[in-house]
Amino acid sequence: MNVQSELTSFVTSVRQLYTKEQALALYRQLLVLRHFDDRCVSLKLKDLIMDGFHPYVGQEAVAAGVCSNLKPEDVVVSNHRPQGHSLAKGSTVKSLFAEMLGRIGGVSDGLGGPMQWVDKEHNFYCGSIVGSGVTVAAGAGLAAQYLKQNRVACCFFGDGASNTGSFHEGLNLAAIWKLPVLYLCENNQYGEAMPVEKFVPVPRISKRAEAYGIRGVTVDGMNVFEVASATRAALERIRAGGGPEIVEAMTYRFLGHYLGDPLNYRTKEEVAEWQKRDPLLICRTVLIQEFGVSTAELDSISQQIAMDSDSGRDWALEQPKLTLQQAVTHVEVPLDPNRPSYFGPPEGESRMLTFAEAITEAITEEFERDPNVILMGEDVGVWGNLFGCSRGLLEKFGPDRVRDTPISEAAIAGSAVGAALNGLRPIVEIMYIDFISIALDQLINHAARYPQLSRGKVRVPITVRTQGGVGFRNSSQHSQSLENWFVNVPGLYTVMPSTPYDVKGLLKAAIRCDNPVIFIEHKAVYRLKGPVPKTDYVLPLGRAAIKRSGRDVTLIATSWMSLHALAAAEELAKQGISCEVIDPLTLYPLDKESLCKSVNRTGRCVVVNEAPAEGGFASEVAAVVQEGCWSNLKAPVKRVCGMRTGIPYDKDLERAVVPSPGWIIEAVKKLVKK
Ligand SMILES: Cc1ncc(C[n+]2csc(CCOP(=O)(O)OP(=O)(O)O)c2C)c(N)n1
Numbered sequence: 001m002n003v004q005s006e007l008t009s010f011v012t013s014v015r016q017l018y019t020k021e022q023a024l025a026l027y028r029q030l031l032v033l034r035h036f037d038d039r040c041v042s043l044k045l046k047d048l049i050m051d052g053f054h055p056y057v058g059q060e061a062v063a064a065g066v067c068s069n070l071k072p073e074d075v076v077v078s079n080h081r082p083q084g085h086s087l088a089k090g091s092t093v094k095s096l097f098a099e100m101l102g103r104i105g106g107v108s109d110g111l112g113g114p115m116q117w118v119d120k121e122h123n124f125y126c127g128s129i130v131g132s133g134v135t136v137a138a139g140a141g142l143a144a145q146y147l148k149q150n151r152v153a154c155c156f157f158g159d160g161a162s163n164t165g166s167f168h169e170g171l172n173l174a175a176i177w178k179l180p181v182l183y184l185c186e187n188n189q190y191g192e193a194m195p196v197e198k199f200v201p202v203p204r205i206s207k208r209a210e211a212y213g214i215r216g217v218t219v220d221g222m223n224v225f226e227v228a229s230a231t232r233a234a235l236e237r238i239r240a241g242g243g244p245e246i247v248e249a250m251t252y253r254f255l256g257h258y259l260g261d262p263l264n265y266r267t268k269e270e271v272a273e274w275q276k277r278d279p280l281l282i283c284r285t286v287l288i289q290e291f292g293v294s295t296a297e298l299d300s301i302s303q304q305i306a307m308d309s310d311s312g313r314d315w316a317l318e319q320p321k322l323t324l325q326q327a328v329t330h331v332e333v334p335l336d337p338n339r340p341s342y343f344g345p346p347e348g349e350s351r352m353l354t355f356a357e358a359i360t361e362a363i364t365e366e367f368e369r370d371p372n373v374i375l376m377g378e379d380v381g382v383w384g385n386l387f388g389c390s391r392g393l394l395e396k397f398g399p400d401r402v403r404d405t406p407i408s409e410a411a412i413a414g415s416a417v418g419a420a421l422n423g424l425r426p427i428v429e430i431m432y433i434d435f436i437s438i439a440l441d442q443l444i445n446h447a448a449r450y451p452q453l454s455r456g457k458v459r460v461p462i463t464v465r466t467q468g469g470v471g472f473r474n475s476s477q478h479s480q481s482l483e484n485w486f487v488n489v490p491g492l493y494t495v496m497p498s499t500p501y502d503v504k505g506l507l508k509a510a511i512r513c514d515n516p517v518i519f520i521e522h523k524a525v526y527r528l529k530g531p532v533p534k535t536d537y538v539l540p541l542g543r544a545a546i547k548r549s550g551r552d553v554t555l556i557a558t559s560w561m562s563l564h565a566l567a568a569a570e571e572l573a574k575q576g577i578s579c580e581v582i583d584p585l586t587l588y589p590l591d592k593e594s595l596c597k598s599v600n601r602t603g604r605c606v607v608v609n610e611a612p613a614e615g616g617f618a619s620e621v622a623a624v625v626q627e628g629c630w631s632n633l634k635a636p637v638k639r640v641c642g643m644r645t646g647i648p649y650d651k652d653l654e655r656a657v658v659p660s661p662g663w664i665i666e667a668v669k670k671l672v673k674k
């Protein structure tokens with residue numbers, strides 16, 4: 001392939017654009033990266049670095065050129081081949097060797113290893129899910145734009161990543177909001193063994209910029225001066241408010257995708273052809289020919305950097321590993337052990353609000369309290385949400401804070417993560433929980449993971465509002481109960497309120513919480529009214545609510561099911577069976593203590609959850625109760641759950657496949673046998 005002939009050139013004479021010192025600094029940076037990788041290769045061959053190490057040899061001009069134009073406060077979001085980007089952004093050689101080796105003193109104390117770390121001090125984030133950084137970088141740009149900070153985000157991604165949904169969603173969002181993000185495509189000709197020309201239907205990845213109405217340019221990624229000059233020009237426009245741009249750097253990885261790669265997808269001749277254009281060689285030639293630097297001087301610089309690299313590696317090899325106890329810290333910000341127990345609405349000072357109105361009030365109050373709270377989602381603004389939950393907020397707080405988004409769940413969630421990492425507290429809305437599948441990568445692999453990877457130095461305070469369950473004849477892709485997906489992910493909190501009072505108090509708590517919170521409402525309750533105090537209040541997360549006291553059996557019921565449980569308890573009381581009804585409200589962290597205290601007293605327990613039983617939240621509660629109440633149980637714990645089926649469209653059938661008060665009554669009677 002004749003790469004050079006189709007590239008845009010920014011440099012005719014290096015001397016006109018760079019001083020000798022600047023040119024030497026770029027050369028040094030290239031060497032730092034090359035020496036670092038050379039040593040990593042040796043460590044990998046000795047099995048001291050484990051899988052996940054992706055060599056950067058051959059691509060150094062890209063990281064060095066781009067980062068020479070970045071400021072310390074600029075954010076970099078990188079990928080599974082991050083070491084060059086991280087070093088060029090400022091991470092120390094020592095800290096990256098330690099990370100590669102899995103040692104304390106690594107940027108993530110060795111918890112992340114070769115392709116996932118956070119270097120908060122240098123505003124650097126990387127992760128190994130191809131493409132999703134594009135959305136996270138958009139969020140970092142959003143925070144900079146919203147907070148009026150003069151900083152940009154730079155996202156490094158590969159040619160392969162440009163085929164992901166996240167790439168397209170993220171770029172579209174960044175383009176429509178003119179976010180200050182440089183999207184740097186490192187086109188190293190392959191995504192693993194997949195050659196770019198077979199998997200990308202346009203001749204240049206930079207051409208994809210046209211689809212989003214933004215600039216895109218392709219440059220020689222082997223020439224550090226070309227990369228530096230192209231990105232300098234792009235960054236000037238981006239910093240001036242021109243919106244995102246793509247710079248595609250044509251480059252090549254001299255080694256395999258990983259060490260041990262069979263390399264059966266390319267020829268030795270092809271590799272040799274690219275090696276003739278080794279970025280170090282090109283830079284050296286320029287220094288000699290344009291600046292008259294001697295080869296002796298260049299060699300001595302290389303020797304010095306090699307020594308520094310050796311000593312960084314040797315230091316890292318001496319560092320200890322995390323103990324198990326240390327490794328599992330910082331997963332979540334712990335709840336305050338002194339938080340109050342759940343408290344109900346006070347007598348007298350309340351008005352009747354619908355569930356939806358209570359949500360609007362909660363958001364309004366949090367917006368007024370904290371200017372960094374924003375709301376983003378599909379039709380949250382002009383429409384004010386499908387159920388009216390954010391009606392009036394756009395008019396009151398304006399489009400910077402109440403943001404209608406495109407139909408891009410991955411970008412909504414990913415940009416929220418990037419924004420939260422950089423100072424905002426986004427509330428994002430996923431219109432139906434069924435659509436959250438498209439945002440799972442950003443929630444599970446990014447939101448939930450960065451706090452621990454950063455060793456507690458960053459938090460991701462996002463609230464993901466969504467709604468689930470049956471009730472509107474929305475059928476099988478708009479009515480599911482998927483809460484258990486989130487309960488099972490370390491790093492996430494999951495909350496499910498079902499009354500106006502609870503939703504207001506808990507939504508406020510979720511917005512203030514430093515953990516990512518999945519906040520699941522139920523579509524059947526939006527129009528139900530209930531008392532909500534006139535005065536400000538916040539309910540504690542991680543506290544269950546005793547909704548009715550009783551003696552014979554404890555009903556533990558989530559969300560809408562708690563209303564069914566109350567109806568069942570009312571009926572059962574008439575039949576002489578006294579039920580205690582508890583709504584856990586926070587599914588994780590679960591208030592095990594309150595649940596067990598009740599069951600230890602009643603001796604019987606029925607758990608009600610709208611989702612199917614298999615692997616579901618009801619099973620988790622049943623296990624907790626069995627572990628905590630074994631000696632006091634008078635009967636086995638009973639689960640009453642939705643049927644294992646898609647939700648039917650028919651009005652009667654959709655209700656018939658999930659628990660009703662009748663199902664609960666039947667289950668209780670079997671247990672109590674009065
Ligand atoms: C979402 C996702 N799919 C697949 C992979 C496995 N994988 C790791 S790297 C890679 C190739 C990525 O190619 P490219 O974006 O061009 O980056 P490069 O490796 O060439 O630097 C793949 C498929 C992954 N990590 N994430």
Ligand SMILES: [Mg+2]
Binds near residue numbers: 159186188189191192
């Ligand atoms: Mg590639």
